[in-house]
Amino acid sequence: MQNKLFYNFLFLLLLKHRIKHISIFIISTLIVFILSSVILLSNALQEEINTTLDSQADFVVQKMRAGKSVNTPVSWSDEFREIEGISQAQPRVYGQYFFEPNAEHFTIVGIDFFDEQKSKNLQKLITNLDMKKFLEKPNMLIGHGVKALLDKYYFFDYYVFKTPHQEKRKVNIYQTFPKESSLLSNDMIIMDIDLAREILGISEERSTDIALYSPNELEAGNIYVKLVLKHADIRVIQKSDIAKAYKHLFNYKGGLFLILYMIVLLTFMMILYQRYSMVQSSDKKEIGILRALGWSIKDVIILKVTESFMVAFGAFLLGFILAFFFVFVLDAPLLSNIFYGYANLPMDISLHRSIDFSLVSLLFLFYILPFMTAVLIPSWKASVIDPLEAMR
Amino acid sequence: MIQLENINKIYNESRPNSFQALKDISLHVSKGELLILKGVSGSGKSTLLSIMGSLIKPSSGSVIVDGESIAKLPDLHASNFRAQKLGFIFQSFNLFEALSVADNVAIPLTNQSLTLEALHVSVGDAMEIAHISHKKDTEVRLLSGGEKQRCAIARALVNSPKVILCDEPTANLDSINSQKFIATIKELNALGKTIVIATHDPIFETLDARVVNIENGSLLKR
Amino acid sequence: MIFFSNSVIVFIFIEALLLLLLSIAFINVVGILKSWDFSATSTKQYLLEKRSYLVLLIIFFTLGFKIILLPYFIYMIDELNVLVPGAMCAAGVINSNIYGVYLLSLKVRILFLVGLWIILNHYDLQAKDYPFFKKKLWLFILIFFLIIAESILDIFYLINIVTDTPVSCCSAIYGVSGISNPIPFDLHVSELLGLFYLLYGLTLISALYRYALLSLFSNMAFLYSAYYSVVYFFGTYVYELPTHLCPFCMLQAEYFYSGYFIWGTLFLGTFFGISAALLQYITGKEIKKMYRYSLAFNSAFILFCSSYVLLYYIRNGVFL
Numbered sequence A: 001m002q003n004k005l006f007y008n009f010l011f012l013l014l015l016k017h018r019i020k021h022i023s024i025f026i027i028s029t030l031i032v033f034i035l036s037s038v039i040l041l042s043n044a045l046q047e048e049i050n051t052t053l054d055s056q057a058d059f060v061v062q063k064m065r066a067g068k069s070v071n072t073p074v075s076w077s078d079e080f081r082e083i084e085g086i087s088q089a090q091p092r093v094y095g096q097y098f099f100e101p102n103a104e105h106f107t108i109v110g111i112d113f114f115d116e117q118k119s120k121n122l123q124k125l126i127t128n129l130d131m132k133k134f135l136e137k138p139n140m141l142i143g144h145g146v147k148a149l150l151d152k153y154y155f156f157d158y159y160v161f162k163t164p165h166q167e168k169r170k171v172n173i174y175q176t177f178p179k180e181s182s183l184l185s186n187d188m189i190i191m192d193i194d195l196a197r198e199i200l201g202i203s204e205e206r207s208t209d210i211a212l213y214s215p216n217e218l219e220a221g222n223i224y225v226k227l228v229l230k231h232a233d234i235r236v237i238q239k240s241d242i243a244k245a246y247k248h249l250f251n252y253k254g255g256l257f258l259i260l261y262m263i264v265l266l267t268f269m270m271i272l273y274q275r276y277s278m279v280q281s282s283d284k285k286e287i288g289i290l291r292a293l294g295w296s297i298k299d300v301i302i303l304k305v306t307e308s309f310m311v312a313f314g315a316f317l318l319g320f321i322l323a324f325f326f327v328f329v330l331d332a333p334l335l336s337n338i339f340y341g342y343a344n345l346p347m348d349i350s351l352h353r354s355i356d357f358s359l360v361s362l363l364f365l366f367y368i369l370p371f372m373t374a375v376l377i378p379s380w381k382a383s384v385i386d387p388l389e390a391m392r
Numbered sequence B: 001m002i003q004l005e006n007i008n009k010i011y012n013e014s015r016p017n018s019f020q021a022l023k024d025i026s027l028h029v030s031k032g033e034l035l036i037l038k039g040v041s042g043s044g045k046s047t048l049l050s051i052m053g054s055l056i057k058p059s060s061g062s063v064i065v066d067g068e069s070i071a072k073l074p075d076l077h078a079s080n081f082r083a084q085k086l087g088f089i090f091q092s093f094n095l096f097e098a099l100s101v102a103d104n105v106a107i108p109l110t111n112q113s114l115t116l117e118a119l120h121v122s123v124g125d126a127m128e129i130a131h132i133s134h135k136k137d138t139e140v141r142l143l144s145g146g147e148k149q150r151c152a153i154a155r156a157l158v159n160s161p162k163v164i165l166c167d168e169p170t171a172n173l174d175s176i177n178s179q180k181f182i183a184t185i186k187e188l189n190a191l192g193k194t195i196v197i198a199t200h201d202p203i204f205e206t207l208d209a210r211v212v213n214i215e216n217g218s219l220l221k222r
Numbered sequence C: 001m002i003f004f005s006n007s008v009i010v011f012i013f014i015e016a017l018l019l020l021l022l023s024i025a026f027i028n029v030v031g032i033l034k035s036w037d038f039s040a041t042s043t044k045q046y047l048l049e050k051r052s053y054l055v056l057l058i059i060f061f062t063l064g065f066k067i068i069l070l071p072y073f074i075y076m077i078d079e080l081n082v083l084v085p086g087a088m089c090a091a092g093v094i095n096s097n098i099y100g101v102y103l104l105s106l107k108v109r110i111l112f113l114v115g116l117w118i119i120l121n122h123y124d125l126q127a128k129d130y131p132f133f134k135k136k137l138w139l140f141i142l143i144f145f146l147i148i149a150e151s152i153l154d155i156f157y158l159i160n161i162v163t164d165t166p167v168s169c170c171s172a173i174y175g176v177s178g179i180s181n182p183i184p185f186d187l188h189v190s191e192l193l194g195l196f197y198l199l200y201g202l203t204l205i206s207a208l209y210r211y212a213l214l215s216l217f218s219n220m221a222f223l224y225s226a227y228y229s230v231v232y233f234f235g236t237y238v239y240e241l242p243t244h245l246c247p248f249c250m251l252q253a254e255y256f257y258s259g260y261f262i263w264g265t266l267f268l269g270t271f272f273g274i275s276a277a278l279l280q281y282i283t284g285k286e287i288k289k290m291y292r293y294s295l296a297f298n299s300a301f302i303l304f305c306s307s308y309v310l311l312y313y314i315r316n317g318v319f320l
Helices: A004-016 A018-054 A076-082 A120-126 A131-136 A144-152 A179-185 A193-200 A217-228 A239-277 A281-292 A297-328 A335-340 A357-383 A387-391 B045-052 B075-085 B101-109 B116-129 B145-157 B175-190 B202-206 C006-035 C043-082 C090-094 C099-126 C133-159 C170-174 C189-209 C212-239 C258-283 C288-316
Strands: A059-065 A068-070 A088-099 A104-111 A139-142 A158-162 A168-176 A188-192 A209-213 A234-238 B002-011 B019-029 B034-038 B060-065 B086-089 B163-167 B194-199 B210-215
Touching: A004 A018, A004 A297, A004 B101, A004 B116, A018 A239, A018 A297, A018 A335, A018 A357, A059 A076, A059 A217, A076 A088, A076 A209, A088 A193, A104 A120, A104 A193, A120 A188, A131 A139, A139 A144, A144 A168, A168 A193, A188 A193, A217 A234, A234 A239, A239 A357, A239 C006, A281 A297, A281 A357, A281 A387, A297 A357, A297 B075, A297 C043, A357 C006, A357 C043, B002 B045, B019 B045, B034 B045, B045 B060, B045 B163, B045 B194, B075 B086, B075 B101, B086 B145, B101 B116, B101 B145, B116 B145, B145 B175, B175 B194, B175 B202, C006 C043, C006 C133, C043 C090, C043 C099, C043 C133, C090 C099, C090 C170, C099 C133, C099 C258, C189 C212, C189 C258, C189 C288, C212 C258, C212 C288, C258 C288
Parallel strands: A104 A188, A139 A168, B034 B194, B034 B210, B086 B163, B163 B194
Antiparallel strands: A059 A068, A059 A209, A059 A234, A088 A104, A088 A209, A139 A188, A158 A168, B002 B019, B002 B060
């Protein structure tokens, strides 16, 4: 649009006014940084969860009694296998174990190592396992957070569980899961299914719930109906419900943040407005000269607005790049705690890099519009100054 | 070239401190003429000059420059008019100190949709006529007073204006540079430019030019 | 609750800011309209002229963003389909409550008026005496009130998006599975197509010979028939499925975003055709360029749509 001379002039002006711009630049960068970090983190976590969820069971069936889920009969899985569209029905054994010394819970997951493991996530964790050696003695695989806790209480090689029947069971630590799988495995203990049944007090004919896999997702609605009709005391959880629940959770946390952040942005707008409204006499003189020499008000407005836009854009680039670095290279210390919550053991995970155009444009719009809005009226005020008075 | 009819200019009208700067002024300047507007400061000569240059709009009356009525032009057209037909030389030069001579000279043409080559040619020619080409890349703040004046002259010439308006051009010059300035004015006038100079510097009496006296906002009949 | 989706929050925030700016412009416009007298040379008039630059700046800024917001709105709606049960594309989300369709058509109409305003402003500034100044301010006032209505509808629409009961997807909304024929005047597709090409021919003639009144009515009718033709005929060739009837699915990535081109060229072509006539009425000037643009965009639209059909025939030897 404008030619090279205009930009030459513009950059010289930016340089000349750099002291005025620098404070705004720093604040803007900070604002973009915080905003982008939160949004990037939230998005990355969602992606992680989605990929994790992808390999989850399509349906989870539980037996209900008095509004609570109770141990589900293993025999039910035979019934479910008969339903068309269900490729696999796998009874699962897992539960929470209360670790008294630190008053926290582990998740114990029992795996039938001779059965084909449907859950891709669990499959990932137990590949390369020498099953024969593992099943020789009572052994367990533990997550990173569990290891840290057990180490704290000097349980370096084994732990002694107390079963609900007041028996003690010593289980050896076979291996610890790698840090990369922490989102899934942090507070998890994997052991043989019968051993898990013992420790959790679940009888042989029962399981915690039954996981069902159906490859055709378009049939989900029909299968859901069939499942629900099988028993009066059945609860069926669909994978899509879980996905939606997570999305709502993230939306909620993210949305709340954005709304609060609007207050920050509005304050920022007022600062901008004030700052750019203070037109010093030297600035006035410059504009007066330009106007006298044939620059129209429109030209001067374009100059002023572009000047502000350059500051805004530069701050956006810097703030975004810093946020990217913070979230994906430094793994967002401090900030991640807000999202992970304190319910589980503190985690240490490396996030998957994921940004897309719609995310960046969302951030850009959310930031640039308030900025430019605040700058409009001051730019106009400066441009319509009477050239003669300005040059006096 | 310039026709002013019944020009009045009142500042702060309908307020207690209203002030009439110009009172019913009519003035004609022919093409290629050299006119001196003589008067002390506060007499209204700068205001009159500014009205000629469409920098100020009159309270009443008509202003026609080069056949175009400029009294009520909207800003877009007024600024276009200034950029294409007028050149200004101000009392305190009014240059951008941080920019080079060439950059300063190019300013009037920045928004005129010229190609870069045409721009360079115009800038080069203007600097030639003003005898400042040798300093084209020097920052203005490093120039002497006389050199700054020549830079201002070049800027006033870059758009090949029909009319050049000067407001107290020698106020910040020593006598040597003032003489040089007068010589340049003669050159420009010889090129066919219509020149109006608002000044009270007696040095301009050496010029062979029409002199119009202005006092308290009115033209004096000699 | 839909409100907490990131893109929705950002959208509402931006709309609120733009509305604030427009309100400032509106207040100034009212003040200007009251006392504007271009022939006057008073200080007050010159101040008003200065004010008008602020108004213009705000209008350009906000309306420029509004133009960006419409495709963003459609994109946002499309994204929301994962949260609305049963919706596979924007169609389901838009139709999840009664406000959606009215909102969308209002947005398109506003965009049309904005385009008209921009062109009117351009010609007003070109002249040396602001000949259409008051007219363009009145047009702005109209646009302003429509935008207020739009904002209210926006809120109503977004609040009422259901996230727990399933909505119909496009095949149910646009389908011929019902008893009644969704195409107006009970036309068959072949009759609709005939009318469609005929109307295009009329717009062609009106653009070539610059008949304002013909351009106005033929473009309006063409727009109307084109909408139905795209949904019920050309769209099926984009999706290569005779039962897939949907104006929104073609905006998605899997169809190469061709929907944006199709609706974009249609909008621009009919916009220029209709505005050329309207502006001629308002300004008394005949603007050749606009007829040419109308011709260009309408033709691009027709060629693009027809090519889908032709290519399909060439590749498969039959029509759908």
